[in-house]
Amino acid sequence: MMPKVVRKFVIPGDVIAVGDYRSGSYIERRDNQYIALRVGLAEIGRDEVKLNPLSGPYIPHVDDQVIGKIIDITAFGWQVDINSPFFGYLPASFVFGKEFSPSTHDLSSKFKIGDLIAAKVEAFDRTRDPQLSIRGPGLGKIPKGEIVKMSPTKIPRLIGRKGYMIKMIATQTGCELKVGQNGIVVLTGTPEGIVKAANAIRMIEQEAHVADLAKKIQSYLSGGAS
Template identity: 40%
Template sequence: MPRTVMPGDTITREARRAGDNVVLVGDTLVSSAVGLVSVSDDTVSVIPLSGKYMPRADDLVVGMVISHTSQAWELDINAPYVGFLLATDVFGRDFASHADELTSKLALGDLVAARVANFDRTRDPLITIDDRDLGKIDSGELVKIAPGKVSSLIGRQGSMIQAIETATDAAITIGQNGWVVVSCDSADGLLRAKRAVSAIEQGAHSQGLMDRVKSALARGGD
């Protein structure tokens, strides 16, 4: 389970680079936010427990189509930036803006499961669906949680999300940006799965979380 830190907490004195929400004080990396410690290669960052998602390359995200140009869709990915999904990523290399209508593939309000292909803070992130199990999400309800609580929803080695899906027969798509799509053939299963996700949103990183989730799953639809 990732370590929770407060502003001013020492993260490490190891020789690593300071990433998002981390500052170097002398020879010590210190947190500047309330969040979870994340280590990637030689960089240490803190993922805030509240606020907007900060894109990172290779992250799985759930995005919503909010506009389009003749060459790309613009996606809301719960970030300070708009995600751009190129038309060639969906239509293929034979895409022609004068002949292919983007709304025939993705319309306003559509949800997609995608990955952040590239992001360097100098421009809006490039989004891709060119991978297995990515693309338009045809069914389900969108539930929003804080990006910093995604790890609690997944659980250690996927234990939490597996428990929810098994108990409800729901299929749950989790974006690192905190957007979660819950799909279930049963109205009761859908309600219980959404209730469990909400329980994690309200009590992530606190004691007794699994008990609260089990309680949410045990209650029938009401």
């Protein structure tokens, strides 16, 4: 049998557990106490404490897929708003290749200010803004779609276990969902499907801490089907 996981709701300053554990993000250790740094749902396993926060800004991590908007073009790349305290930077050499030269290539021919792109976080540390790349399947310019924003900390709930939740929404609404870890989702499909998918996303955002969320979403999606 799986060891039982204890869960509790915590606010900053709360002691999640006392003892010796491996601890995840948003947890600070003081002597043998594990302190929550965010409002969220804490999980205390046999040898691990975790905290799933319920609010907060998007802090980039290498290999995250993000969706951002081009906000500026410089001589050597694009500045991208990735819904984070930090701006993303997409170097032109990642797009045009090694032979890129500012005199021969026109950056605005590829992405203009206001364009929406899906990108991957290539590098990020605390000293410099995150560097993006568009090399990879499904990355690059997003030509159309409906943007839905949600709290970045709740994206894992939208995706669900092994993508269960997101696949369910996609198949039941006939929409295609492009998800950025930074809390931006782009929906494409029929207008009815988009409305339905957007409502489902809203529900997930509001009830991210609720236990049988998948069942709830399932019944919403099948109930309203015409």
